[in-house]
Amino acid sequence: MGSRLKGKVIVITGGTKGIGKGIALLCAQEGATIVLGGRNEEDGARVVREIEASYHGEAVFVQGDISREAACKQLIEEAVHRYGRLDGLVNNAGIFPRGSMTDTTEELFDSIFAVNIKGAFFCSKHAIQAMRQSGGGSIVHIGSTNGYKGPKDLAAYSSSKGAMLTLNRHIAAHYGEDRIRSNWITVGWVASDGEIELHQSNGVSPAELRKRAASHIPSGRMQTPEDIGYGAVYLLSDESSQVTGTELHINGGIGL
Numbered sequence: 001m002g003s004r005l006k007g008k009v010i011v012i013t014g015g016t017k018g019i020g021k022g023i024a025l026l027c028a029q030e031g032a033t034i035v036l037g038g039r040n041e042e043d044g045a046r047v048v049r050e051i052e053a054s055y056h057g058e059a060v061f062v063q064g065d066i067s068r069e070a071a072c073k074q075l076i077e078e079a080v081h082r083y084g085r086l087d088g089l090v091n092n093a094g095i096f097p098r099g100s101m102t103d104t105t106e107e108l109f110d111s112i113f114a115v116n117i118k119g120a121f122f123c124s125k126h127a128i129q130a131m132r133q134s135g136g137g138s139i140v141h142i143g144s145t146n147g148y149k150g151p152k153d154l155a156a157y158s159s160s161k162g163a164m165l166t167l168n169r170h171i172a173a174h175y176g177e178d179r180i181r182s183n184w185i186t187v188g189w190v191a192s193d194g195e196i197e198l199h200q201s202n203g204v205s206p207a208e209l210r211k212r213a214a215s216h217i218p219s220g221r222m223q224t225p226e227d228i229g230y231g232a233v234y235l236l237s238d239e240s241s242q243v244t245g246t247e248l249h250i251n252g253g254i255g256l
Contacts, residue, residue, distance in 0.1 A: 094157075
């Protein structure tokens, strides 16, 4: 067990699987109290049990749909109610249905933006209010190489991540006086549960997926949820107390 985040209360949206789970486990390993946001109560309870068993840490799951501001507010308020403060927020929750611009329906666009940027915006809004009372804090946005342009078949998703990048810079520029920092992690091609399941549904095994990905990634391998988690721990810790408004590329060189 480490102590880089000892005493800190950290909210992680979409924290029950994939990148979010990887971040949650590493933060717990470094001594943080974890508040997980998500939709699936069973998955949330499983991660809480893992944190308690593996790290003897404190964790709680709050069920909710962050495409609604009320759920964002409830998530932050539950953290403060239980633990008396908020030190960190990781805006990780996101969906990425595929569709080119000409194929994207209004319903698809609205569903992607509701989770990916509306959720991040309103979680940040309520987190900033709570962090002001705690004397400051750190917000980490889980971005993507797609936020800079994106492939043709991820038009709405890429646009939502571009909006998140602007949100990151906006918070950094305007809330530093409250000792609130905001940073973005540029995620590359991650071997998350969802990515593996998506390719398996198309007949591509995990081994074949990694082989294909390796040929496109300069570092020679896909990233793992833990790779992203290490960066998040740094940005949430006091080690990065003068780091804000940055873009931390954890992508093995892909998309540069």
